Amino acid sequence: MDYFDLNLTSTLSGVAVVLLVAFSRLHWPFRFQYMGNLFKQSPEKRKRWLEASYRRNRSRIVAMLDKSSSEILSGNYELAEKYIVQGLHVCKERPSLFNQAMAHYLFYNLAFVYFTCGKYTEALDIAFRVYQRDHGMTDSLGLIACSHARLGEIDSALEAFRLIPGKRSTREWKIFCLAEIEAAKGNYEHAVGHLQQLMTKSGLSLCLNRTELEKRLEEWTKASTQAG
Secondary structure: OHHHOOOHHHHHHHHHHHHHHHHHHHHHHHHHHHHHHHHOOOHHHHHHHHHHHHHHHOOOHHHHHHHHHHHHHHOOHHHHHHHHHHHHHHHHHOOOHHHHHHHHHHHHHHHHHHHHOOOHHHHHHHHHHHHHHOOOOOHHHHHHHHHHHHOOOHHHHHHHHHHOOOOHHHHHHHHHHHHHHHHHHOOHHHHHHHHHHHHOOOOOOOOOOHHHHHHHHHHHHHHHHHHO
16 A cells, blocks of 8 residues: 555656646647747748648647738738638637637737728727736737727827836837827827837837838828928
């Protein structure tokens, strides 16, 4: 019977094995996304890792998330929305805790797609719901602030902007939000200045791709010239 007695070593070993298995099951599907994060300065390499995730993870929710993220990086917003919807269907059919958590990221991608396509009210509604359910998703605050700014609701935009934490990971979103808020105020020169500051950065956030920034730069530069 002594053989079956638990001691500190065996207990710790058992806990370590359980934690290792749990960690592997939860994080292994994200291995391609983790690798992609190492290539923030190279969007093409990052897209290749996201595409690899889609091929390897197949019908899993992670595949739909990474494929939609890849299409967002490529500017293919209709395709991105298609994969987001597929992912949300998987969440609905298999309502596990893991899939429910993953749905927040899919909805965030959907909010960004709507924002980029000019559907600011829809983007605002979804981003607000995402942040309401998970305060850790601070990028949603950026979408909330920018959507308010695009709708001309400057006070609400500033209120959301002040909630964005001053972490390194949110620095780009804060600059982008400042640009949108200044443009909403009609201060296009300041908006262009913030945008130019952002475009000098080599590694941009997933959704702040250079093509979209260039569109805004052209829009605000033209508006600044007309205002002058």
